[in-house]
Amino acid sequence: MTFRNVFIAIVAAFGLILSAFLLNRARPSAETNQPDVAAVRASGKCAECHSRQQYSVVHEYEMSMHAAKHVNCLECHRPAQNQQGHEHHGFVIVARLTAGNCRGCHEGIYQEFLRSRHAAVSWAAVYGAQGLTAEQVAYAEKFHPGYANRPPHPFTTLEGPSAMTSGCEQCHAVGKPNADGTVGSCTACHTRHTSSIAIAREPRTCGQCHMGPDHSQIEIYEESKHGVMFNAQHELLRLNTRAGQLTTREMWVPTCATCHMSGINGNKVTHDPSARLSYYLADPITKQRPNYTLAQSNMREICNQCHTKGLIDRVYRQAEQVVSVTNDRVKAAKAIPDALRAEGVLSGKPFTNRIDFVYFDFWHYDARTAKHGAFMGGADFVQWHGNYPMLSKMVELEAMSAQMRKEHGGRR
């Protein structure tokens, strides 16, 4: 009697254990096949709290390609090299991610980004070399000579830190030097938990910084035929197509990313938005970039996916004419305050006299807008937001110059 009971009990126990094994096997391998215990726990534990606080991060993550590829929270939030983690409910994490966290899986992309003007050069445009290491400056100078090893912008002192922190830095931090030795943050374009390629391809993503009178690319794009078509057909485009698989069948209408970065129809993808740019259009006097020929050839190849050579040649020819004429106009405008300084009529530090601002607006707003408009199909920006205000300001500069000379002569 006892043995029969023992036998039945053992069979029942085995049944229970077997059902436990089967239940555990039914779990998705993404939850259990992780490199360590912390990563296994993170596959569900993080959402346990964060579905009740900072709700959106879990939902955003669930929609992401990272979730589809079974990359869990801890893989990104684990302290990367040179990062100091902190304890967080049984995990050691970093809350604020840098490019250092992304490069663990996307090193090639990070290296492309490092060569771009989005990296150290972007930061240096506001704060100069300050905060960047000597190596970071030297590396950026190799690709953009004179743009990283520079003093801070005069406005950093003239307008003060609050204007810089809440203003300029919000965009220029795309190339901020991080404490871990890396530069920049990928989430500036890809957003945080969605880690989205589609969002990075949206014109508005670029437009969050490339807007306004000093770099009005988004406004120009929206005026252009590209922008008009995008607004009309964006719901038909497949912006989330994987890089490397993108063709003109998914994106027959280009966004900023298509022309400047995407590897459409088998072209090379790049995270260096400068790679296809042949001119420094943002400068007062525009000059060719060091890689002018290659960069223009790369861009023409992208244009050629939709347009014929004749049209591409015409656009480049007309745009280069605008660059040339605008350069002449900026030189002429610059000569006015320069002459006043040489004559001693204008003295004091920069941006302490009205004429400095008129000249600054001349090249920084109007000349840039005309040049960008010419390359991006923004006719109105070439004319009414570019050449026309340049003409008007030139008259104003000359009038101011005459008035200042008169006043200066009177004082003497």
Add this chain to the structure above:
Amino acid sequence: MAAAANWRRDHVLWVEAFVLVNLAFLSIDIFLAHSENAFHHREEWIPFYFSLFAAVLLAVGLVARELYDRPRWWVLLGHLIGALAVLIGLAGVVYHLDSRFFYEKTILSLTYAAPFVAPLAYTGLGLLLIMNRMVPAESIEWAQWLLLLTLAGFFGNFVLSLTDHAVNGFFHETEWIPVASSALAVSFLLLPFFRPVTRGYLWICALVLLIQAAVGVLGFILHGIADLHGPSKSLFENVISGAPPMAPLLFPNLVILGFIALWAYARQLSKPGPARPRSNPEPVR
């Protein structure tokens, strides 16, 4: 001498002491468990305060019965605390499942949600209190109820160790030990409800229970080691967010209850003829 012998053989007293100690201990356990959630909901304080007050009231009832010959106090307080404990346990299951599982209804949400079986510890203790007052102590029925509640406890341990270790993905193979051992306890303790058993079988059950106790002690040590090597510098943080050190102690805890049940069962088996109540003949109602 006789009084001492009565005290040792009084099953009712042993069960009462078991419930009292468990309720008192649960206040510490709940404090640690809900600290992980930072007592996010006010309701999470209910089991903490209930455990504290219930233990004190039970002690009062026990003193009233044993020292002042007021069994009615003991009965009333026991029924009240028992009923509340049953309710709190059942409400806890609903609250724990409501944390995530009711919305997602996936194995993932069941695995990572608050442990839904854990609150049933209150229900089990409440039922013990009520049973101890409603069923004659010297009856086979009393022993069977106690065995059933012990069995339910081990089934809870089976589910808890399965879901808790699933959170770790059973990363260490040792995490399967409590799942297997509690399955063994469940099946061995289940059998007397379906088949006649002998004293020999009860001895085997006792052996199975001893294995559970050893597993619990081993678990306590392993959980402790895991917490000592946890990510935080603070041991408290590691304890509340890491491996719960108290959880494996549920095994030896239930072993105590199981031994009382087996003991009472064996005594009933040794009686000639149909089991009859001898001491505490009628439950005090």
